[in-house]
Amino acid sequence: MTRYWGISLVFVFMSSLSLLHAQNHPDSSIQKHRVQSYQYMSLKLYAEAMKELEEAIAVAEQGNNDSLVIDMSITLAELMRISKDYDQGLDILAKLENTERYPRLHIRKLGRELALMFEKPKPPEEYQIDADRRRLEQVVLLAEQHDFKDQLASLKNELGYFVSRNESYSKGLPILFEAADLYLSLGDTQNYIGAMTHVLDDYIELKEIDKTDSLRAYLYPMVKDKDWYQLQVSLYYLFSKDLSLRNDSLGYLFWLSKSRKAEVLYETAVSSQQMAQYRVLHKTKKYQEQAVESAQVAKEKEVELQREEQRNLELTLYLSLLILVIAAVAFLLVRERRLKTQLNQTNVKLNETNQKYLDLVVESNHRIKNNLQMVISMLKYTSKDVNAQDSVALKKISSKIRTVSALHKHLYLEVHNEKVSIRKYFEEIVSLNREIVPGPFQLDLNVPDLEIESEALVYFGLILNEMLSNTFEHSLSKNKIIRIQISDANDGYLFEYSDSSDHGEQSQEGNGIQLIRNLVKRVGGSGFSLATDIGKYQFIFHV
The missing domain is CATH 1.25.40.10 (Tetratricopeptide repeat domain)
Structure with a gap:
């Protein structure tokens, strides 16, 4: 690119110094x-x-x-x-x-x-806050008188921000809402979100927790799939600020990492845009050069009598241009080297940011796993001093916590991997249940090595844990044989669980079955059914 840019500089210089005397409009x-x-x-x-x-x-x-x-x-x-x-x-x-x-x-x-x-x-x-506000209000009044809605929206946004920062947040909020409504009526979604970002900041300062939660749920879907990276940086940072003030460290770190990621994407987009502009600039100069060359040919035909004099002058120009080309090429080579250095520095920063993000995820999963293990130990210690009925309840709670802890164990061991094998996870849950179940049982596990996102996989673990609990609690069979199978079905997967025993009709609508139904909905499952006479559950899910 730099080589062609240097040539374009030469032609522009030629067109400005030649003796064509072309008069531009x-x-x-x-x-x-x-x-x-x-x-x-x-x-x-x-x-x-x-x-x-x-x-x-x-x-x-x-x-x-x-x-x-x-x-x-x-x-x-x-x-x-x-x-x-x-x-x-x-x-x-x-x-x-x-x-x-x-x-x-x-x-x-x-x-x-x-x-x-x-x-x-x-x-x-x-x-002079009062004087500055009066000036700004006068400009707002002018925009209202002439019905310039685009300028009025921008000025009201500026006025609302000014009042919030220099007088009070409660006074600035109505003005910011007016600006947001104007942007919305103009179809300017980006500036609308910018105004609402100021509103969110004011609510954070006023500690209006319900309203900040509502705005976060409202604004995030509007920007998450867009390439409005500057807006995302500001908005995600305010989310993290809000949660930090509420001592929600995990939420704070989550939104802070998203803000930094958006910042990196913004820098990358700016670099790409600048490269595109360099190409446009090169093409524009190229077309200008072609136009100048055409005009030069036409003019040379009109001033054919002055050709000899032009040739002598052009020779002088070419010598000057040669010097200019050498200088321009040297300049561009130095500039290109600087750009490469900046690009390498950007890559280093990207790698550092990514590594920090990985460290945060690993540390979070490790701490969650350790905290859950501590809770399990506390429950186990507490169960020694309670009656049999309460001890059973504590064991059920401990089983569910072990299920969640098992998932974070896999996430911690596999470092930054958002997907975990469902087979490995089920094997871990079954192994944990063997430790706490009073009697032995046989297991036929026919599950493919299917990887599922951790957010959904924890619900699968709770589903399996609840089914195992129902088997041990309601199954009337002494020799418990449990079969778990996942197979292909209609662009999805069929989950089947059975223990080949009669659970009794009273278990059809118990709390455990209702919990399983709700968990199946959480994973997007459909077609849930339970045959109590043979203890068989099944439903279809998609990955």
Whole structure:
């Protein structure tokens, strides 16, 4: 890419110095500079973008095109804000006169002026909160009078944020809701979520737990499958902040890791976008070069009498261009090397972030497993001092906890693996039940080595554990033979469990069976049935 870019620089330089004297139309020249400036801005080449905007403004001033002068001057001031040259940006806006003739541009100018004033660093004694709010409210009133809903939404969002941070969160909330409603009416979902993010932040500061939970459940589905990475970074960070203030360490770490992951995706997307803009810039210059070459051929035919003089001048130009090419190639090689260095640094950061995430997952599973083992030990110790009926209840609770603990044991041993073999998990559960069941039993386990996500697998473990408990509690057979089978069925899998014994009709609608029904629904199962006369359960599930 750098080689072609260097060639395009050569042709642009040739077109600017050749003796063709081609006169470009002012409007087309302005458009060319504007497009070039936007391309430079997307590549964060702010100095080059400022230069293109200044040239476009100069051409517009020569053509007495006041609206374009105002429009591009505001853009230039915004560029000064991005590059943190606040005084220069304010000077540019101060020089604009009679902007009231163009209401939309006038409101945009006032908005940018306030943004520069708010972001400009100043001593605490120079802050004038009341005066700043009055200025912002005046601009909001202008936007309302002219019914500029897009600008009104942006200004109300800014006003609500200003009031929340400088006066009180409760006063800022109604203004932020108005901004969000305006964005929603305009179909601007991204800015709507941005306004609602400010609302969420206010509710967190006000400690409105119910409302923060409601907003989290409402906003997360709107962004989770999108590529709005900047929004995701802010939103997920606020989720983690909210849960951290409530001492929910697992929730805090979960959302914090998602925020960091979104940040990495944003950096990757920006890099891809910049590369695309470099390609567009190259193609644009290529087309400009082709147009210049065509004009050169036509002009050469018109000034054929001056050909000899042109050849002498072109020879001089070629020598100058050779020097420029060498300089440009050297510059681009250095720039390419810097880009490669930055890319390598980004890859290192990505690997570090991923490793931190893996460490967090391993540590979480390890701590959960240890904590559950501690709970089991406490229950076992407690069961020594209770009656027989309470001891049975404690054993049932301990069995369920062992089921969950077994899953976290596999997750811990397999490090970062979101899926676990259902066969290994079932074998672990059966082994745990052999330790606590009073009598022996035979097991026929015919289960494929099917891997299932851990979130769903824990429910399968609870289902099996409850079925085993029902067998030992309700089965009337002395020789218990348990058969567990999972087989293919209709684009899914058929789960079958039987102990070949009569459980009695009273077990049909007991609490244990109702619990199994609910757990089957949790895993998306269907077609659940129980034959009490032979102790057979079955249902269909999908992975």
